[in-house]
Amino acid sequence: MSILVTGGARSGKSGFAERLTLSLAEQAVYVATAQAFDDEMRARIDLHQQQRGESGGQWETLEEPHDLSALLDRLSGGKAVLVDCLTLWLSNVLLALESEPDRQERVEQEIARLEDSVSSFQGTLVLVTNEVGDGIVPEYALGRLYRDLAGRMNARLAARCQQVFLVTAGIPIELKSREYKL
Secondary structure (H helix, E strand, O other), X not given: OEEEEEEOOOOOHHHHHHHHHHHHOOEEEEEEOOOOOOHHHHHHHHHHHHHHHOOOOEEEEEEOOOOHHHHHHHHOOOOEEEEEOHHHHHHHHHHHOOXXXXXXXXXXXXXXXXXXXXXXXXXXXXXXXXXXHHOOXXXXXXXXXXXXXXXXXXXXXXXHOOEEEEEEOOEEEEOHHHOOOO
């Protein structure tokens, strides 16, 4: 079963995703996509690690900022997997290709690879992402491209997942079962 958990920054989505994963499996793999480029990000990562340690669950932590698809393919069929977070992964991929003339196409190819990995994943997979398009329109072209790619990525992965949760103000709501179909 694949599950997508989305919401705004600091909405409670990571904590919910961790609790949800541990409710489905006693042991799980935590795939971290963040990279600590400065002290503030290192502090955020440390806080997440501390919170996981206090959760009572047994987590194996793997870091994968770029080739998430390959890692998910390797982990398929094993322990439950929680990926936190897809929008950080997307940012990593986009910035790694920033100077490439065909960067948008290449990022879209990576999203398609991820979509295939999610579709074929055997076992429990929980994916955390951000709703970055609910705010203001970014001033710069790279920010607008990122926002657009994130929105399309989220929609594509939501279509592949059996459940989709929106977390707002710490309250998770399951969306897929409430989807209005035309």
